[in-house]
Amino acid sequence: MNEAIRVENLVRHYKRSSKKKKTTGESGPLIALDGVSLEVRPGELFGLLGPNGAGKTTLIKILTTLLAPTSGEAWVDGLNILTQPRELRPRINMVSGGESCGYGVLSVRENLWLFSQIYGVTNAVAKTRIDTMLDIVGLTEKAGTRVSHLSTGQRQKMNFCRGFITDPKILFLDEPTLGLDVNAARAIRKFVKEWLAEREGRTLLLTTHYMQEADDLCDRLAVIDRGKVLAYDTPENLRRRVQKYPIFELSWTPGPGDNLDPATIPGVRQAIVRNGDAAIDWKLIVEEEGVIGTVIASLMATQARIVSLKKTEATLEEVFLQLVGRGLDAPEDPAEGATV
Amino acid sequence: MMYAMLFIRTMLARAYPRFAQVRRQPSWLITETLLPFLGVAAFAYVYRAMKAPEEYIGFVVLGGAMTAFWLNVLWSMGAQLYWERSSGNLELYIMSPAPMMGVLAGMALGGMALTMIRATVIVSAGILLFDIPFAPSSWGLLIAVFLVTLLALYGMGMMFASLFLLWGREAYHIVNLLQEPVYLLTGMNFPLKIFPTAIASIAIGIPLAAGMDAMRQLLFHVEGFLSVRTEALMLLGSALVFIVLAKRMLDYLERKAREEGRLTVRWQ
Numbered sequence: 093m094n095e096a097i098r099v100e101n102l103v104r105h106y107k108r109s110s111k112k113k114k115t116t117g118e119s120g121p122l123i124a125l126d127g128v129s130l131e132v133r134p135g136e137l138f139g140l141l142g143p144n145g146a147g148k149t150t151l152i153k154i155l156t157t158l159l160a161p162t163s164g165e166a167w168v169d170g171l172n173i174l175t176q177p178r179e180l181r182p183r184i185n186m187v188s189g190g191e192s193c194g195y196g197v198l199s200v201r202e203n204l205w206l207f208s209q210i211y212g213v214t215n216a217v218a219k220t221r222i223d224t225m226l227d228i229v230g231l232t233e234k235a236g237t238r239v240s241h242l243s244t245g246q247r248q249k250m251n252f253c254r255g256f257i258t259d260p261k262i263l264f265l266d267e268p269t270l271g272l273d274v275n276a277a278r279a280i281r282k283f284v285k286e287w288l289a290e291r292e293g294r295t296l297l298l299t300t301h302y303m304q305e306a307d308d309l310c311d312r313l314a315v316i317d318r319g320k321v322l323a324y325d326t327p328e329n330l331r332r333r334v335q336k337y338p339i340f341e342l343s344w345t346p347g348p349g350d351n352l353d354p355a356t357i358p359g360v361r362q363a364i365v366r367n368g369d370a371a372i373d374w375k376l377i378v379e380e381e382g383v384i385g386t387v388i389a390s391l392m393a394t395q396a397r398i399v400s401l402k403k404t405e406a407t408l409e410e411v412f413l414q415l416v417g418r419g420l421d422a423p424e425d426p427a428e429g430a431t432v
Numbered sequence: 433m434m435y436a437m438l439f440i441r442t443m444l445a446r447a448y449p450r451f452a453q454v455r456r457q458p459s460w461l462i463t464e465t466l467l468p469f470l471g472v473a474a475f476a477y478v479y480r481a482m483k484a485p486e487e488y489i490g491f492v493v494l495g496g497a498m499t500a501f502w503l504n505v506l507w508s509m510g511a512q513l514y515w516e517r518s519s520g521n522l523e524l525y526i527m528s529p530a531p532m533m534g535v536l537a538g539m540a541l542g543g544m545a546l547t548m549i550r551a552t553v554i555v556s557a558g559i560l561l562f563d564i565p566f567a568p569s570s571w572g573l574l575i576a577v578f579l580v581t582l583l584a585l586y587g588m589g590m591m592f593a594s595l596f597l598l599w600g601r602e603a604y605h606i607v608n609l610l611q612e613p614v615y616l617l618t619g620m621n622f623p624l625k626i627f628p629t630a631i632a633s634i635a636i637g638i639p640l641a642a643g644m645d646a647m648r649q650l651l652f653h654v655e656g657f658l659s660v661r662t663e664a665l666m667l668l669g670s671a672l673v674f675i676v677l678a679k680r681m682l683d684y685l686e687r688k689a690r691e692e693g694r695l696t697v698r699w700q
Contacts, residue, residue: 106693157527157690158523158527158695159690159693159695178529181527185528192519193523193524195449195521197453198448198449198452202452207524209441210438210442210528210529210530212441212529238456254524
C-alpha cells in the first residue's frame with residue numbers, strides 16, 4: 093500500500109437524541125459519512141472542502157483513531173485505523189480550529205511542552221521546536237502568558253503550534269485558520285506550504301470551508317457534502333470539470349468599421365456584452381481555444397483596438413455550487429441532534 | 433524501555449499542571465488546608481467536651497488527613513477524565529502514543545502530592561493544637577501501610593476515572609452517592625470496631641477503612657478490626673486488583689467510547 097491515507101467505503105452513523113427526534117420528526121440514525129472512499133498520496137497536501145455538517149470532521153476523527161466507523165475501512169500510513177491504532181498514533185497529529193484544549197493555569201510554553209511530552213519528544217528538542225513555532229505564528233511574546241489569559245486567536249495559534257512540535261508524518265488540520273486574522277492566516281498558510289516542501293514524505297490533510305485556502309494550498313481536494321465525496325481531483329481539474337468550454341474576457345474600443353455582434357462569430361457559444369464608458373467588454377464562452385483567434389481577426393477587420401484579453405477559469409466556488417447545489421455558507425448541519 | 437520512558441514523561445507532564453496550580457494560585461492553601469482543618473477541629477472539640485479518650489482526637493485528625501485523599505480520588509481522579517473530555521484534552525491524549533495509564537498515573541501523582549500538603553497541615557496542626565499522643569510502634573510499618581493505602585486508593589481512582597469516561601455526567605451523581613456512605617463506613621472519626629461485625633467486614637473492603645484501621649493500630653496501640661499485617665496485605669492485593677482492572681476497563685471503555693463517539697464533544 094503506497095498511499096498515505098486510504099479510505100474505503102467509510103460509513104458513520106450517529107444516534108439521534110430523543111429531543112431532536114421529537115422536534116424534527118426524523119427517526120433512524122443520522123448519517124455523517126455515507127460510503128466515503130478516497131486516497132491521499134505521500135507528500136500531498138490534500139483538502140476536504142465542504143460546508144458545516146458535511147462530514148469532514150467525522151472523517152478526520154476516524155482517521156485519527158478517535159472515532160470508529162460504523163462500516164468500511166481506512167489506513168493511515170499503511171496502518172489500519174481500527175486494528176493498529178497504537179502503532180499509528182506516534183506518526184500522526186491533529187489541530188482543530190476553535191479547539192479549547194490545554195490547561196489555563198499553564199503558560200503557552202508549558203502547555204506546548206506538556207503536549208510534546210506525551211509524544212516522547214525530549215526536552216531539548218521540544219524547546220527548540222516550541223521557540224521556532226512560536227516565532228512563526230508570532231506568539232513569542234506570549235510564551236510566558238497563561239493560556240487562560242489568551243484571546244481566542246492566540247489560543248488557536250498555540251494549538252496550531254501543538255500540531256507541529258511533534259513533527260508528525262501525517263498531519264490533520266481541521267479548519268486551522270478559523271477565527272484567525274488575515275495576516276496570521278496568511279502566515280500559517282505560508283508555513284504549511286514550506287513545512288511540507290522541506291520534509292519529504294510528510295502528508296497533510298486539511299479541511300476548510302475557505303475556497304481561497306483550498307485553492308492556494310491543496311495539491312488535490314475532495315468536495316464533500318452530506319457525508320458523500322462528490323468529486324476529488326486537483327483544483328485545476330475540478331474547475332475544468334465544471335468548465336467544459338474555454339472562457340475569455342475581452343475588452344476593446346470600436347474603430348470606424350461596423351459594430352460587431354459576437355454571437356455571429358463562428359465558434360462563440362455564449363457572449364455577455366457590457367458597454368463601458370471607455371471600452372466594450374465581452375465575456376465569451378467559445379467552442380475551443382482557437383476560436384479566440386477568429387474573434388480577434390473579426391474585430392481587427394472593423395479596425396477596433398484590443399485593450400485587453402485574458403482567459404479565465406471557473407472558480408472553486410462555481411465548482412462547489414455546481415457539485416453541491418448550494419453555496420458553502422448555506423447551513424445544513426446533520427450533526428444537530430446527534431448523541432455525543 | 434521506550435515505553436517506560438514515554439510512560440514516565442507522560443506521568444510527569446500530566447502531574448505538572450497540579451504543581452503549577454499550587455505555585456500560581458496560593459489561595460488554594462487556605463481553601464484546601466485551613467477550611468478542612470476547621471471541620472477536624474470541630475470534631476476534636478466535641479470529643480474533648482465529652483471527655484473521650486485522647487486517642488479519639490487522634491482518630492479524628494488522622495481521619496481528616498486521610499479523607500482528603502479519598503475526596504481527591506473521588507473528585508480529582510474520578511471526575512478528571514470527564515473534565516479532560518469537556519476541555520478537549522482527552523482526545524489529544526487518546527490520539528497520542530502516550531499510554532492512558534501514564535495519564536492516569538500523572539493525575540494520581542499530581543493529586544497525591546497536593547493532597548499530601550493538605551494532610552500534612554491537618555496532622556501538624558492537630559498535633560500542635562490538641563497534643564495528640566502519637567507513638568508509632570514502627571515508623572517503617574506505618575509508612576509502608578500509608579503508602580500501600582495510597583496505592584490502593586489511587587488505583588481505585590484510576591478505575592473510577594475509566595468509569596467516568598463511560599458514564600459521563602451520571603458519574604457525578606455516583607460520586608455524590610458514594611461520598612457520605614464512605615465517610616460513615618470508613619470510620620472517619622471513630623474506630624471501625626464500633627460497627628457490628630457484618631458491617632465492619634464490608635467496610636474493611638474499602639481501602640480507606642482498612643488503611644486507617646491499620647494506621648490507628650500502629651499510632652495509638654488500639655485494637656483494630658483485623659491485624660495490621662492482614663489489612664496491609666488486603667490493601668496491597670486490592671491495589672493490584674484496582675490497577676489491573678483500571679487498565680482493562682480503560683482499554684474496553686476507550687474502544688466503546690470510540691464506537692459511540694464519546695471521546696469528543698465536538699464533531700461535524
